[in-house]
Amino acid sequence: MSFEKEIKEHFTKGHEKFLRSVSVDCIIFGFHEAELKVLLLQAKYAGLWALPGGFILKDEHMDDAAKRILQERTGVNDIYMQQFHVFSQPDRSTKKVNKQFLKNVGVDLEESWMFDRFITVGYTALVDFTKVQPVPDSFSAACNWFNINSIPEMILDHANILEKALANLQMQLNYHPVGYNLLPEKFTMPELQKLYETILDKTLDRRNFQRKIVSTGILKRLDETKKGVAHKAPYYYKFDLRKYQKALKSGMGFEL
Amino acid sequence: MSFEKEIKEHFTKGHEKFLRSVSVDCIIFGFHEAELKVLLLQAKYAGLWALPGGFILKDEHMDDAAKRILQERTGVNDIYMQQFHVFSQPDRSTKKVNKQFLKNVGVDLEESWMFDRFITVGYTALVDFTKVQPVPDSFSAACNWFNINSIPEMILDHANILEKALANLQMQLNYHPVGYNLLPEKFTMPELQKLYETILDKTLDRRNFQRKIVSTGILKRLDETKKGVAHKAPYYYKFDLRKYQKALKSGMGFEL
DNA sequence: CCAAAAGTGTTTAAAATACACCCATGC
DNA sequence: GCATGGGTGTATTTTAAACACTTTTGG
Numbered sequence: 001m002s003f004e005k006e007i008k009e010h011f012t013k014g015h016e017k018f019l020r021s022v023s024v025d026c027i028i029f030g031f032h033e034a035e036l037k038v039l040l041l042q043a044k045y046a047g048l049w050a051l052p053g054g055f056i057l058k059d060e061h062m063d064d065a066a067k068r069i070l071q072e073r074t075g076v077n078d079i080y081m082q083q084f085h086v087f088s089q090p091d092r093s094t095k096k097v098n099k100q101f102l103k104n105v106g107v108d109l110e111e112s113w114m115f116d117r118f119i120t121v122g123y124t125a126l127v128d129f130t131k132v133q134p135v136p137d138s139f140s141a142a143c144n145w146f147n148i149n150s151i152p153e154m155i156l157d158h159a160n161i162l163e164k165a166l167a168n169l170q171m172q173l174n175y176h177p178v179g180y181n182l183l184p185e186k187f188t189m190p191e192l193q194k195l196y197e198t199i200l201d202k203t204l205d206r207r208n209f210q211r212k213i214v215s216t217g218i219l220k221r222l223d224e225t226k227k228g229v230a231h232k233a234p235y236y237y238k239f240d241l242r243k244y245q246k247a248l249k250s251g252m253g254f255e256l
Numbered sequence: 257m258s259f260e261k262e263i264k265e266h267f268t269k270g271h272e273k274f275l276r277s278v279s280v281d282c283i284i285f286g287f288h289e290a291e292l293k294v295l296l297l298q299a300k301y302a303g304l305w306a307l308p309g310g311f312i313l314k315d316e317h318m319d320d321a322a323k324r325i326l327q328e329r330t331g332v333n334d335i336y337m338q339q340f341h342v343f344s345q346p347d348r349s350t351k352k353v354n355k356q357f358l359k360n361v362g363v364d365l366e367e368s369w370m371f372d373r374f375i376t377v378g379y380t381a382l383v384d385f386t387k388v389q390p391v392p393d394s395f396s397a398a399c400n401w402f403n404i405n406s407i408p409e410m411i412l413d414h415a416n417i418l419e420k421a422l423a424n425l426q427m428q429l430n431y432h433p434v435g436y437n438l439l440p441e442k443f444t445m446p447e448l449q450k451l452y453e454t455i456l457d458k459t460l461d462r463r464n465f466q467r468k469i470v471s472t473g474i475l476k477r478l479d480e481t482k483k484g485v486a487h488k489a490p491y492y493y494k495f496d497l498r499k500y501q502k503a504l505k506s507g508m509g510f511e512l
Numbered sequence: 513c514c515a516a517a518a519g520t521g522t523t524t525a526a527a528a529t530a531c532a533c534c535c536a537t538g539c
Numbered sequence: 540g541c542a543t544g545g546g547t548g549t550a551t552t553t554t555a556a557a558c559a560c561t562t563t564t565g566g
Contacts, residue, residue, distance in 0.1 A: 019276075019277040019372075019373060019375065020275075021276045021277055022278055022375060056344070056375070058373060059346045060346060061344055061345055061346055062342060062344035062375060063344070083342055085339070086339055086342060086377055088312070088317055088318035088319070089317055090315045090317055116275075117314060117315075119318060188545090189545085190544080190545075206544095206546095207548085208529065208530085210546085210547090212528090225536095228538095229537075229538090229544085230537060230539075230544080231536070231537055231538075231542085231543045231544040232536040232537060232543085232545045232546075233536070233537075233544095233545080234545060234546085235545090235546085444518090445518085446517080446518080461557075461558090462517095462518080463519090463520080463521085463557095463558085464555075464556065466518095466520095468555090484565095485564080485565085486515095486516070486517080486565050487515080487516045487517040487518070487563070487564055487565075488516085488519075488562065488563040489517095489518080489563070489564070491518090491519090
């Protein structure tokens with residue numbers, strides 16, 4: 001199917017597949033070279049950037065829609081995602097954006113479910129940066145990682161959504177374990193600490209950090225140490241998946 | 257307008273006024289005679305009970321929709337409400353419920369936006385029990401308070417929504433001040449403590465409770481004491497509205 | 513005057529924070 | 540052998556929890 005035809009089909013018949021007036025936007029966080037990254041899409045023609053988003057199939061749980069979107073944009077599966085907020089300002093003018101998009105594509109339509117007002121549910125995901133193959137969707141020209149400190153101009157209220165997502169992630173850090181999908185399978189304590197410091201955007205005491213993390217029991221220390229490093233070699237750790245999953249659900253309660 | 261006509265209008269033309277596929281359900285908590293209450297509606301004909309709910313006007317913020325629903329059911333205004341979760345199981349069969357309702361009313365319709373699948377956003381509110389005049393909506397035969405420990409059978413997933421709302425309220429208690437809308441303007445420390453104990457469903461140490469609450473600074477002690485009580489008269493307190501509002505937004509962080 | 517409820521402490525335990533010392537490795 | 544980063548331990552401060560005594564009031 002040609003691109004124009006695909007778009008036209010989506011605008012004229014999408015409401016037969018998807019729920020109306022509701023979209024899902026995903027804030028996909030990654031971690032690479034000591035920097036927190038977010039995956040963004042560049043809207044075709046417009047040039048502005050956007051959060052990876054999509055719609056809920058008529059017979060699909062919203063959580064599954066979010067996972068499907070993640071899978072489609074990154075190829076990554078089986079990631080813990082969670083909704084954190086619904087954005088519903090009546091002036092988030094998706095209508096304007098979608099009409100402009102159609103005009104740019106060269107498709108002419110008077111009516112479309114895509115011109116209705118949308119509210120959107122924000123979902124966060126934490127993924128392994130190295131496992132991601134970014135794939136733009138049909139509305140987008142590019143799909144790229146951005147450092148959290150140098151976010152480009154974004155469409156609609158997406159900058160606001162991203163800000164809320166980051167605040168939510170920072171808050172969650174006190175109650176939920178973080179790192180399983182963000183770090184390689186084996187990692188050192190300094191690496192884990194760097195992750196926490198990057199997300200919280202502050203430095204932490206090396207020794208107190210270690211004590212607290214270890215006391216949660218979500219880590220297993222391996223006998224192996226990192227090779228080929230100057231200075232003393234740090235141990236490798238793995239997450240204890242069973243306890244990690246348990247802590248994800250029940251929380252673990254410490255402050256950093 | 258006759259009742260049947262009103263219903264028919266809603267089912268045939270409601271989608272011109274409201275967003276499709278999204279509803280809002282409110283969990284309205286009250287406090288009376290040392291018991292935590294929830295306001296429920298009895299669905300006409302069905303007999304089962306339901307959370308007060310409604311739809312989002314096409315040009316309305318979802319938060320305002322929730323406030324409008326609260327106002328319509330209780331007459332109460334200017335209450336802090338907040339969304340806590342979106343419920344989106346594809347098998348929450350509003351279609352079945354709504355078709356049955358129409359059948360019972362005696363209205364015959366093949367098509368309606370009300371037969372679409374709905375996701376619903378849960379909102380919690382804490383209101384002054386004594387100021388509420390419960391008013392059923394057009395789908396309901398009755399509107400009543402229920403003790404949180406004796407909830408009747410409910411439609412759809414409403415029992416689950418209520419359960420999540422209560423858990424959310426208990427969690428929030430550690431970070432947000434509670435009581436402004438649940439207690440009279442002037443109240444005693446034992447009354448406030450009883451409120452916390454009721455919500456958390458556990459007893460608290462009288463002296464430690466007082467110290468922590470006072471240390472947040474959200475209270476102002478009056479010179480007045482309660483009259484006509486046996487034993488030592490407790491002081492009256494008021495909330496310091498400015499600090500209370502501030503704590504609502506920024507959190508206050510203590511454990512009980 | 514006494515029982516019951518409320519006000520105001522203090523003592524004790526736990527947890528968070530700050531800080532000090534030793535160890536291993538590559539240059 | 541020394542500078543650098545990492546492992547481990549301890550003192551200090553802060554905060555939470557447990558507990559005791561005094562005050563007031565109606566009956």
